[in-house]
């Protein structure tokens with residue numbers, strides 16, 4: 604074996620130019636850079652998809668073997684690192700000026716990163732639902748953009764449809780795993796409800812203590828009234844979250860358990876037997892954060908490159924991209940739980956702490 608055959612160097616180097624009547628020799632260095640950076644991204648996306656596929660199938664097991672949680676964490680962390688490193692590629696893109704880009708931009712009209720099937724595959728695999736997507740070009744579905752000129756299918760569309768046909772996202776698998784996770788040693792509904800009740804009582808007590816302090820330290824009664832309202836709202840929001848009031852009636856038991864598991868794992872992070880579950884959740888959060896940062900960073904690069912004009916794919920450009928960073932969030936409960944967590948000193952004691960130690964205590 605040798606390097607050039609194994610890495611397919613010649614094939615790889617022949618892939619950066621020459622479409623239709625525009626031969627590779629006519630391309631500026633800027634255009635070759637533009638193509639190369641996109642290709643590098645597609646290769647990273649391919650690796651991320653492989654890791655997500657593996658992670659999803661590991662988390663789909665019932666039960667998930669303990670040993671697999673380490674693998675799940677490692678795969679997710681690899682995806683995070685890829686996104687972090689890949690986000691930096693936009694810096695290389697920014698060595699091109701607006702004027703350099705405009706020199707070849709008109710040749711691209713109709714082609715856009717919006718048509719990156721692998722990006723859509725990642726979103727679908729993670730659990731982004733179609734009803735959450737923004738209409739980029741009028742009301743046209745994002746899948747329309749993956750069709751050929753005459754409305755025919757394309758390799759990109761085939762990829763996306765194949766991925767949709769698989770059904771069951773990483774989010775589904777993760778949430779199902781959380782919904783089975785024992786809370787303080789038991790999955791019994793009554794036990795989980797009691798756990799949540801004591802958590803909410805601690806919340807209420809914390810709010811009362813803060814209010815007492817405010818009464819002592821804040822001079823104006825109207826300011827105390829404002830604080831009282833704010834603390835009350837916090838307690839109400841915590842109650843609404845753990846009782847899953849925002850979900851349809853039939854889904855509430857499922858989400859109540861998912862959220863109880865999140866409160867439990869996050870509130871008792873130090874317990875050794877919660878280490879892997881906590882690592883998995885941290886890695887999922889890190890992945891979503893890295894992807895949001897990728898979206899925001901892409902939008903800033905785009906703004907620097909083309910200002911606020913419409914994109915070659917026909918969307919509103921930067922405005923559209925900024926909205927995707929706000930809206931295309933998948934693991935919302937993992938983020939939302941952070942709003943209601945308590946400091947360690949006021950977290951209620953568990954009934955079964957010993958079950959979560961590595962050694963049985965004498």
Ligand code: HEM
Pocket residue numbers: 640641644645696704714715716717718719722901905908909913914915916917918919920921923924927
């Ligand atoms: C000069 C460089 C770039 C410019 C000016 C640019 C511009 C844009 C614009 C305006 C959009 C919105 C859709 C449209 O109307 O076209 C878009 C979407 C997109 N671009 Fe770029 N882009 C650049 C580089 C890249 C690179 C290097 C990647 C890496 C793969 C990329 C990936 C994407 C993706 C995945 C979308 C779809 C985002 C979504 O719908 O959520 N872009 N780009």
